[in-house]
Amino acid sequence: MSTIVAVLNQKGGVGKTTTAINLAAALAKQSKTVLVVDLDPQANATSGLAIDKSKLQTSVYDVLVNGAASSTAIIESSVGGLYVLPAAPTLAAAEQELVSVMSRETVLKNALTGVEFDYILIDCPPSLGLLSVNALVAANAVLIPVQTEFYALEGLGLLMQTIQRVQAGLNPQLQLLGIVMTMMDARNALSKQVVDEVKKHFGGHLFETCIPRNVRLAESPSFGKTIFEHDKWSKGARAYKALAREVVTR
Numbered sequence: 342m343s344t345i346v347a348v349l350n351q352k353g354g355v356g357k358t359t360t361a362i363n364l365a366a367a368l369a370k371q372s373k374t375v376l377v378v379d380l381d382p383q384a385n386a387t388s389g390l391a392i393d394k395s396k397l398q399t400s401v402y403d404v405l406v407n408g409a410a411s412s413t414a415i416i417e418s419s420v421g422g423l424y425v426l427p428a429a430p431t432l433a434a435a436e437q438e439l440v441s442v443m444s445r446e447t448v449l450k451n452a453l454t455g456v457e458f459d460y461i462l463i464d465c466p467p468s469l470g471l472l473s474v475n476a477l478v479a480a481n482a483v484l485i486p487v488q489t490e491f492y493a494l495e496g497l498g499l500l501m502q503t504i505q506r507v508q509a510g511l512n513p514q515l516q517l518l519g520i521v522m523t524m525m526d527a528r529n530a531l532s533k534q535v536v537d538e539v540k541k542h543f544g545g546h547l548f549e550t551c552i553p554r555n556v557r558l559a560e561s562p563s564f565g566k567t568i569f570e571h572d573k574w575s576k577g578a579r580a581y582k583a584l585a586r587e588v589v590t591r
């Protein structure tokens with residue numbers, strides 16, 4: 342059975358997509374088979390993995406709304422072992438179109454039934470709407486990237502409540518895989534305070550690995566490359582490799 346991980350934080354720009362892509366690539370480097378499901382109409386994970394979202398025949402939208410089989414939409418990326426269920430901007434309409442569908446929260450779960458990879462990572466949009474709820478219902482675990490900044494904890498309460506509501510209802514199996522601090526600046530005293538603060542609230546849920554602020558991570562999607570193809574010796578690459586090791590042991 343696949344381990345399905347929803348990469349979720351309703352806050353925008355905290356590093357969800359960067360984490361989904363590079364954690365997936367790190368797992369693939371450890372000889373795991375990995376699928377990235379792009380569940381964000383911005384389609385950043387799709388373009389970050391060098392897939393032209395304007396030329397897609399079939400995307401996750403068709404899978405969710407038109408009942409297309411996932412297998413017809415899944416594409417192999419340029420990284421060995423790493424596959425993508427891509428998104429196109431049309432996905433923005435899905436949130437509305439699914440509202441009237443029966444079992445609208447379980448559409449993704451049903452679509453992923455029988456789809457076998459070691460890991461399936463779902464890159465969620467920055468909201469707690471129906472797409473993100475579908476991710477939580479389909480997943481076994483949630484990974485929350487938190488940007489190392491003053492407002493880091495803001496919104497985490499609501500996110501935890503949403504996770505608990507899904508656990509109490511549609512998906513009792515759902516677990517919190519962990520919280521990963523992103524864009525950490527180790528030389529900045531505030532960064533350390535923020536990490537301590539998150540640790541105080543979430544203790545053992547915090548991954549030991551913090552993802553540093555690293556320009557190589559920021560620029561790699563513009564080349565359609567994961568950090569390992571772009572600069573495998575960068576601090577960013579080493580951090581995602583370490584995070585992958587932690588994810589496998591959890």
Ligand SMILES: Nc1ncnc2c1ncn2[C@@H]1O[C@H](COP(=O)(O)OP(=O)(O)OP(=O)(O)O)[C@@H](O)[C@H]1O
Pocket residue numbers: 352353354355356357358359360381383385465466467523524525552553554555556558559560577
């Ligand atoms: N560790 C990092 N170091 C430097 N830049 C980073 C890092 N992580 C992410 N970024 C940059 O910060 C921006 C936001 O990151 P990303 O797109 O991964 O966040 P997101 O949570 O997926 O955003 P959205 O909510 O819009 O989907 C991007 O420009 C990305 O390249």
Ligand SMILES: [Mg+2]
Pocket residue numbers: 357358359381385464465
């Ligand atoms: Mg994103």
